[in-house]
Amino acid sequence: xxxxxxxRDGDQAHQFAREIHRxxxxxxxxxEVCGGQTHAIVKxxxxxxxxxxxxxxxxxxCPVCVTPLEMxxxxxxxxxxxxxxxxxxxxxxxxxxxxxxxxxxxxxxxDVRIVYSPLDAVKIAEQNPAREVVFFGVGFETTAPxxxxxxxxxxxxxxxxxxxxxxxxxxxxxxxxxxxxxxxKVQGFLAAGHVCTVMGYEEYPPLAAKYHVPIVVxxxxxxxxxxxxxxxxxxxxxxxxxxxxQYTRSxxxxxxxxxxxxxxxxxxxxxxxxxGVGEIPQSGLGLNDPYAGFDAEKKFGLADxxxxxPADCLSGLVLQGQIKPHECPAFGTKCTPEHPLxxxxxxxxxxxxxxxxxxxxx
Amino acid sequence: xxLAIPGKVESISGDDPLTRMGKINFGxxxxxxxxxxxxEVKVGDYVIVHVGFALSRVDExxxxxxxxxxxxxxELAELEDSDTEPPPRRxxx
Numbered sequence: 001x002x003x004x005x006x007x008r009d010g011d012q013a014h015q016f017a018r019e020i021h022r023x024x025x026x027x028x029x030x031x032e033v034c035g036g037q038t039h040a041i042v043k044x045x046x047x048x049x050x051x052x053x054x055x056x057x058x059x060x061x062c063p064v065c066v067t068p069l070e071m072x073x074x075x076x077x078x079x080x081x082x083x084x085x086x087x088x089x090x091x092x093x094x095x096x097x098x099x100x101x102x103x104x105x106x107x108x109x110x111d112v113r114i115v116y117s118p119l120d121a122v123k124i125a126e127q128n129p130a131r132e133v134v135f136f137g138v139g140f141e142t143t144a145p146x147x148x149x150x151x152x153x154x155x156x157x158x159x160x161x162x163x164x165x166x167x168x169x170x171x172x173x174x175x176x177x178x179x180x181x182x183x184x185k186v187q188g189f190l191a192a193g194h195v196c197t198v199m200g201y202e203e204y205p206p207l208a209a210k211y212h213v214p215i216v217v218x219x220x221x222x223x224x225x226x227x228x229x230x231x232x233x234x235x236x237x238x239x240x241x242x243x244x245x246q247y248t249r250s251x252x253x254x255x256x257x258x259x260x261x262x263x264x265x266x267x268x269x270x271x272x273x274x275x276g277v278g279e280i281p282q283s284g285l286g287l288n289d290p291y292a293g294f295d296a297e298k299k300f301g302l303a304d305x306x307x308x309x310p311a312d313c314l315s316g317l318v319l320q321g322q323i324k325p326h327e328c329p330a331f332g333t334k335c336t337p338e339h340p341l342x343x344x345x346x347x348x349x350x351x352x353x354x355x356x357x358x359x360x361x362x
Numbered sequence: 363x364x365l366a367i368p369g370k371v372e373s374i375s376g377d378d379p380l381t382r383m384g385k386i387n388f389g390x391x392x393x394x395x396x397x398x399x400x401x402e403v404k405v406g407d408y409v410i411v412h413v414g415f416a417l418s419r420v421d422e423x424x425x426x427x428x429x430x431x432x433x434x435x436x437e438l439a440e441l442e443d444s445d446t447e448p449p450p451r452r453x454x455x
Contacts, residue, residue, distance in 0.1 A: 002408065004389075006429075015435065089363070120414070138363075140363070145417065153380075195364065223428055227431065246428075248427060249425040249427075
């Protein structure tokens with residue numbers, strides 16, 4: 001496929017790797033923010049092409065992984081109601097809540113439907129006026145234009161039977177939270193190319209300056225990632241800490257303005273709890289007041305509750321880059337993709353699942 | 363989750379900018395996507411699509427830059443090989 005295959009060329013990947021080897025003089029820690037990048041790195045063995053002392057730390061950029069247990073439990077409660085058609089992206093179905101998961105609810109009679117786009121959920125609401133249709137609004141800034149449009153169109157159509165369980169998260173506050181942690185080992189970032197396609201990268205220069213970290217907006221194919229790593233290492237080795245854009249074929253500095261306008265119309269910035277990390281101020285999106293009628297939590301009166309995460313799951317440390325997945329005692333034994341303890345194992349983009357699939361040492 | 367893939371716009375339907383849809387060709391598989399956020403896109407353009415929405419138009423000129431960079435590196439390496447003078451020292455922090 002055009003714009004995909006040519007960015008997977010092995011010879012050219014090796015060429016980038018050679019250049020990274022040539023210029024690297026000391027150990028460096030780089031965090032790739034996005035789970036999609038983590039998946040590509042482990043799948044294509046990109047980390048194995050790099051000098052041994054360049055460490056790629058896998059960041060918290062998997063919305064499936066960071067959706068808190070409480071929110072999954074709310075989804076399970078809604079999906080179990082006989083009057084509800086619960087719609088969701090496929091990757092949320094196997095994420096364990098505190099007792100079960102959406103797939104099990106579906107197996108025991110819950111009307112849970114996988115949709116490709118949030119607009120499909122709006123369509124289902126139009127076709128089923130006697131039922132309540134709820135969409136599980138999970139995702140980063142990349143997905144927010146789609147969920148915002150679903151709400152906006154539902155409002156325009158005057159749909160009374162559509163609502164959204166909103167669990168949107170934002171990337172820059174998570175980077176800030178990571179960098180301000182005293183245990184943080186990250187010295188530079190590959191920022192997520194598709195998040196920046198939507199939001200641009202004007203939010204990042206203050207972060208680069210405050211923590212003196214290079215931030216390179218990077219794409220998702222092997223050559224993109226290697227190019228991004230090279231650009232970060234070039235900055236390290238010359239003492240720079242700037243924001244640069246590797247993914248220029250998709251990302252403009254200002255991002256996608258029409259998408260941002262609709263996001264800001266429909267959503268407002270709220271505090272959000274991240275699974276394995278805890279609450280991060282101003283790190284999420286919730287529905288703006290004029291659209292509060294579409295808030296499934298309010299509509300169904302879902303109570304806030306607190307659930308402790310399984311004690312032997314170290315996904316929080318994995319998400320913060322403190323340990324590698326295989327350093328967790330539960331990895332591959334108590335915790336597998338079939339029986340995950342934490343969501344870094346359940347989503348294919350989670351660091352644990354990627355290591356289990358591509359790196360399992362038998 | 364943030365998976366977004368490039369595809370070619372084969373046709374466009376609808377005049378209302380908010381509901382404009384495109385038929386997008388992903389390596390032979392056709393799928394509909396909203397073009398609400400890419401008002402500038404025309405038939406024949408490539409767009410990056412995520413959960414049924416085109417988020418950007420692929421900039422063809424920029425798309426080749428990665429390869430241009432590689433070519434430059436190659437030429438530089440050749441130059442350094444053929445040069446009798448040692449290459450200039452890089453500034454280290």
